[in-house]
Amino acid sequence: MTAITDRRAAPDTERLHEVAARVTDPEIPVLTIADLGILRGVSLDDDGTVAVTITPTYSGCPAMDAIQEDLEREFRDAGYSAVRVDLVLSPAWSTDRITDEGKAKLEEYGIAPPTGTGHRGTVTVGMAVKCPHCHSLNTRELSRFGSTSCKALYTCRDCLEPFDYFKVLS
Numbered sequence: 001m002t003a004i005t006d007r008r009a010a011p012d013t014e015r016l017h018e019v020a021a022r023v024t025d026p027e028i029p030v031l032t033i034a035d036l037g038i039l040r041g042v043s044l045d046d047d048g049t050v051a052v053t054i055t056p057t058y059s060g061c062p063a064m065d066a067i068q069e070d071l072e073r074e075f076r077d078a079g080y081s082a083v084r085v086d087l088v089l090s091p092a093w094s095t096d097r098i099t100d101e102g103k104a105k106l107e108e109y110g111i112a113p114p115t116g117t118g119h120r121g122t123v124t125v126g127m128a129v130k131c132p133h134c135h136s137l138n139t140r141e142l143s144r145f146g147s148t149s150c151k152a153l154y155t156c157r158d159c160l161e162p163f164d165y166f167k168v169l170s
Helices: 013-020 063-077 100-109
Strands: 039-044 050-054 083-087 139-143 151-156 162-166
Touching: 013 039, 013 063, 050 063, 063 083
Parallel strands: 050 083
Antiparallel strands: 039 050, 139 151, 151 162
């Protein structure tokens, strides 16, 4: 007697990740949630529900509702009817999670990417922020808060262009 094997494919986590990674940040649409490092994981539950785990850039981030809706829509469009988005706060997100590709996209978009790495409990020393337009280090902070809470507003003293700087968060 020949054994019958279950030919159902194991969940294609790579495909699930690709679907989730298509979702962009509503505040910085050139970055995907994978570029930003808020996409923590994607899996398929036994009942066929797609489970997506994300972490906000900071507690109370207003973009989380839009990202959840976008994830649900992307998976429905990809043929998955049930999607659950789990928001996890620990470990906390930091700018260290932004991919190198994400940092390049920020600069190309006109936002200076975070410089250095986040370190809790350390004293920070002011450092020059490179202008994403002309690459000069002759810049100055105009406002600690820019168009969103995670950005500061800077200006370049050489090309005279204002720009956002994605603050280092840890």
